[in-house]
Amino acid sequence: MPSNPPPAIKLPLKGSCRCGQVEVAVTKPPLATSACHCRGCQKMSSSAYSLTAIIPSDGFAVTKGEPVLGGLHGPDSHHYFCPHCMTWMFTRAEGMDWFVNVRPTLFDDTDWFRPFMETYTSTRLPFAETGAVHSFREFPPMEAYEGLVKEYQAWTG
Template sequence: MEAWNLPWQGGCRCGKLRFEISAPPLLTMACHCTGCQKMSASAFSLSMAIPEAGFRVIEGEAVTGGLHGAQIHHRHCEWCKSWVFTELEPSMGFVNVRPSMLDDATWFAPFVETYTSEALPWAKTGAPHRFAAFPAMTDFGPLVEAFAAQGARPGRPHAKSA
């Protein structure tokens, strides 16, 4: 496996909330669902699934934003309200980190696109794997394996579209 050059650091727009990643992503994704469009104020949201043990907030405090009381907890900077990461309840063993919050996200490319059925017609990422909705749980094992072998990472060119 190629070096991931970890740890990585990142933070919100104002810099009050900082985090560190010490484990490589399991998968990188872009979600085109209308909920993510509204949360990100963009055509899609980007995420990296990071093993829970490989993610920690090192400065500031994350607060819940977006939907409250749901099993999905969107975490934001308490000051600038930037959407930084998402946790699931019950835990599935990973945290979804917004890659645009990394200090250096130039290497990032989504490996999977979800909810392409709700995508704006012009919004294309070039991800090699696309799903009309969310993939079935049985799809994730093969996707994680394929990402480990072919996905973008620091120092490696982005994966090509299928």
């Protein structure tokens, strides 16, 4: 593991979309953090990659406003946006109700965030570096997540 783990997270975390009409709160620490280099994330974030904090569902709440579905409208993932400024705020995966992928840049405090893993490096832009501990050409295999979560917990203290 790298010698520079992120600073301790100070819960609860509060944050909002760009215009402030939708606010969120997190009361449980992330299970892991990630940067995704897939073409879908590149397009939705208008950037080289998207950042994610994988939050237990019972530790996440929308505290103001009502986000709307946007981005990918398929059966697997549901991307939620502010209806006014269209900030991509969080993602829920169909059939995986135990976690929410939250964009960590929404939070007032982002000092704690470091990507622990990066996914879809097969489509990473040549200049895009994340400093992630683990890199995967696509997504890690499902059987790897339990070990990754444990390692992330040890890394973050």
